Amino acid sequence: MRHSIPLTALSMALLLSACGGEADSTQARGPDPKMPEPQRSLLPSMKIAEPVEWGDQKPTVPQGYNVTAIATDLKIPRQTLVLPNGDILVAEGRGGSAAKLKPKDVIASSIKAQGNTKVKGGNRLTLLRDADGDGTYEMQTVFAENLNAPYGLAFADGKLYVANQDALVRFDYEEGQTKASGAPTKVTDLPSEINHHWTKSLTVSPDGRFLYVGIGSNSNITERGMEVEIDRAMVWQVDAQTGAHRPYATGLRNPTALAMQPGSGQLWAVVNERDELGPDLVPDYLTSVREGEFYGWPYSYWGQNVDRRAQPENPAKVAAAIKPDYSLGSHVAALGVDFSLPAMGEKYADGVFVGEHGSWNREPPVGYKVIFVPFSNGRPAGEPVDFATGFRDANGKTRGRPVGVTVDPRGALIIADDLANTVWRVTRAQ
Amino acid sequence: MTVTTHPPYRCTPGPLHAMLLGGTVALFLGALFNDIAYFQTYQIQWSNFASWLIAGGLVFCGLALLFALVNLLRADRKTGRPVWYFLLLLITWVLGLVNAFEHAKDAWAVMPAGLVLSVIVTLLSLVTAWIGFTNLRSEGVQ
Numbered sequence: 425m426r427h428s429i430p431l432t433a434l435s436m437a438l439l440l441s442a443c444g445g446e447a448d449s450t451q452a453r454g455p456d457p458k459m460p461e462p463q464r465s466l467l468p469s470m471k472i473a474e475p476v477e478w479g480d481q482k483p484t485v486p487q488g489y490n491v492t493a494i495a496t497d498l499k500i501p502r503q504t505l506v507l508p509n510g511d512i513l514v515a516e517g518r519g520g521s522a523a524k525l526k527p528k529d530v531i532a533s534s535i536k537a538q539g540n541t542k543v544k545g546g547n548r549l550t551l552l553r554d555a556d557g558d559g560t561y562e563m564q565t566v567f568a569e570n571l572n573a574p575y576g577l578a579f580a581d582g583k584l585y586v587a588n589q590d591a592l593v594r595f596d597y598e599e600g601q602t603k604a605s606g607a608p609t610k611v612t613d614l615p616s617e618i619n620h621h622w623t624k625s626l627t628v629s630p631d632g633r634f635l636y637v638g639i640g641s642n643s644n645i646t647e648r649g650m651e652v653e654i655d656r657a658m659v660w661q662v663d664a665q666t667g668a669h670r671p672y673a674t675g676l677r678n679p680t681a682l683a684m685q686p687g688s689g690q691l692w693a694v695v696n697e698r699d700e701l702g703p704d705l706v707p708d709y710l711t712s713v714r715e716g717e718f719y720g721w722p723y724s725y726w727g728q729n730v731d732r733r734a735q736p737e738n739p740a741k742v743a744a745a746i747k748p749d750y751s752l753g754s755h756v757a758a759l760g761v762d763f764s765l766p767a768m769g770e771k772y773a774d775g776v777f778v779g780e781h782g783s784w785n786r787e788p789p790v791g792y793k794v795i796f797v798p799f800s801n802g803r804p805a806g807e808p809v810d811f812a813t814g815f816r817d818a819n820g821k822t823r824g825r826p827v828g829v830t831v832d833p834r835g836a837l838i839i840a841d842d843l844a845n846t847v848w849r850v851t852r853a854q
Numbered sequence: 855m856t857v858t859t860h861p862p863y864r865c866t867p868g869p870l871h872a873m874l875l876g877g878t879v880a881l882f883l884g885a886l887f888n889d890i891a892y893f894q895t896y897q898i899q900w901s902n903f904a905s906w907l908i909a910g911g912l913v914f915c916g917l918a919l920l921f922a923l924v925n926l927l928r929a930d931r932k933t934g935r936p937v938w939y940f941l942l943l944l945i946t947w948v949l950g951l952v953n954a955f956e957h958a959k960d961a962w963a964v965m966p967a968g969l970v971l972s973v974i975v976t977l978l979s980l981v982t983a984w985i986g987f988t989n990l991r992s993e994g995v996q
């Protein structure tokens with residue numbers, strides 16, 4: 425009896441510690457990823473970035489390319505837009521008002537906050553200008569402020585569209601303008617209750633008639649209740665004139681960036697998938713967004729892989745779910761996507777760039793880089809290639825976290841970095 | 855000459871110890887009821903309530919465990935009830951902690967393990983509190 429006290433305590437301690445995540449750096453990427461069995465240890469694995477300054481360092485880019493910081497000291501830059509005259513707009517902010525419902529939310533959110541910037545979101549658009557074309561953006565000025573966590577940006581027909589976390593708004597824009605002429609006009613309200621996933625991504629059809637807004641789910645996997653998922657986890661098509669809107673595609677858990685494919689006019693998205701099914705589930709993905717289709721969330725993932733956490737279950741929706749086009753790997757947190765152009769150089773002429781913010785719940789961590797997915801005949805073809813790396817080193821020191829990526833038609837890739845509050849510009853070396 | 859007969863020596867929890875022990879039972883039992891409600895309705899708020907009640911149960915149970923430990927150390931003979939009371943309370947607390955982690959999973963991932971654990975933890979806390987409230991010392995030992 426005397427020995428049983430420490431023995432019991434010891435066996436309980438062992439029971440509790442037997443919960444480490446599997447360390448596996450090989451992640452299924454590409455059009456047909458293998459889906460391992462779901463797993464969830466007692467304690468979810470968390471591996472948080474340890475922020476450090478860039479100092480003299482810069483991201484690593486391929487040989488023959490240069491990278492420069494064209495704007496610093498921003499207030500959480502997320503997405504960028506290149507205007508016709510070459511000026512760059514940067515959306516800055518941080519949104520979300522999701523209540524902490526469980527003890528877990530209180531603990532997890534304080535841990536996750538360690539991997540993010542301490543700066544307060546700007547709720548504004550900053551304009552960057554390189555008037556003489558020497559690659560130095562000598563002008564950094566506030567274009568518009570008092571916005572509500574602006575994220576998605578689009579431009580068409582002299583109108584600048586901004587997706588705030590609660591509404592899609594519009595500014596009239598004249599070429600060369602450095603400051604908005606007034607408060608924006610509301611095009612339509614956007615679903616904003618709770619805003620667990622608050623970012624509203626945005627793009628515009630080639631004719632400027634329709635806007636597409638990506639609206640993330642209000643939970644990881646319905647743990648805030650099914651009722652709050654109305655009008656969530658979908659892409660809206662919005663009439664630019666009237667603001668009338670309808671679901672364009674559904675079941676997309678968190679469509680964090682949208683892009684229009686040049687030529688075909690096909691809408692593409694990067695989507696962040698669900699957590700807590702293991703280090704190699706569920707793959708975040710790049711996909712063409714097909715009108716009227718359902719992509720699975722919350723009932724299933726990657727086609728018909730049922731997620732039993734979403735109850736009551738819905739076999740009809742599971743059966744209707746279609747598979748996305750291309751896996752980017754689980755937990756990479758793709759937050760930016762844009763189509764490349766021949767001006768980016770032969771190797772990167774045809775395909776998309778994807779900004780990967782990086783994982784917080786996987787060991788070893790993944791993402792923390794910008795990749796290039798080559799295309800052929802308008803479809804993803806082949807393995808993804810690293811384009812900008814060095815955001816996180818092997819010791820976990822994290823200098824930056826990529827968000828939006830935008831291709832400048834003059835032959836440059838603009839990368840927003842929301843940890844270093846910097847905008848990077850990658851160009852071909854002359 | 856009259857002979858006074860003394861009742862068998864009993865030692866029961868003091869007010870604070872008793873509140874902690876009784877609260878443990880109530881909180882874990884409340885969590886169990888909420889788990890049953892979630893299991894039957896899929897309404898997530900029940901599961902949220904259960905999570906907080908378990909967290910509260912762990913606080914009460916953890917403090918009661920300190921009293922149980924002190925009681926064990928102060929007992930003249932460290933056998934029988936003082937040991938059982940401490941051990942059962944420790945197991946209740948540890949399984950309660952496991953249950954708290956189980957309840958930290960998202961949505962239906964809590965089920966069915968969370969409900970099963972809530973049943974076990976509630977029963978354990980009932981038995982343990984019964985023992986503790988009856989007597990903190992082994993019978994016949996002063």
